[in-house]
């Protein structure tokens with residue numbers, strides 16, 4: 001993408017949903033890419049644009065991790081970069097933007113259910129697996145992963 005410009009900014013759930021659907025819920029109705037957290041008053045959606053076109057999204061919101069009472073924890077959902085734009089650093093930019101937002105909001109931990117095939121992406125971004133692999137219907141094997149936020 002030598003001539004392309006990447007920009008990043010906050011978007012709405014309505015903007016994030018079609019990208020989630022394409023990347024994470026392929027073959028399912030658009031409604032399958034709508035999350036309950038989209039209604040959370042503190043939810044934050046980051047969007048990455050290449051030459052003005054939305055090609056990547058990520059969502060964070062305050063949420064307790066399983067078996068934890070850490071009320072300063074936030075959760076990441078809907079981490080998705082469109083097929084042709086992967087491996088270019090856009091996921092890193094999106095997740096970095098979310099980590100920065102969580103820190104600004106006073107969060108001390110970010111966790112997610114990470115798809116096993118992309119575990120390495122989260123490791124590179126400072127996340128560690130917590131516990132054993134588990135299955136989520138439709139989307140397959142996952143690990144719970146988390147990282148501290150300072």
Ligand SMILES: CC(C)(COP(=O)(O)OP(=O)(O)OC[C@H]1O[C@@H](n2cnc3c(N)ncnc32)[C@H](O)[C@@H]1OP(=O)(O)O)[C@@H](O)C(=O)NCCC(=O)NCCS
Pocket residue numbers: 023024079080081082085086087088089090091092093113114115117118119120121122124
């Ligand atoms: C996972 C995903 C968001 C990563 O986005 P991306 O833009 O391709 O990632 P980046 O180019 O920013 O990569 C950042 C780092 O993670 C590594 N990485 C990214 N995807 C990886 C993968 N699938 N396997 C191994 N390493 C990976 C990169 O090598 C890079 O490391 P480096 O900076 O040391 O070179 C993207 O591939 C995607 O949307 N995949 C399909 C949907 C999905 O599985 N989402 C996660 C649901 S839990």
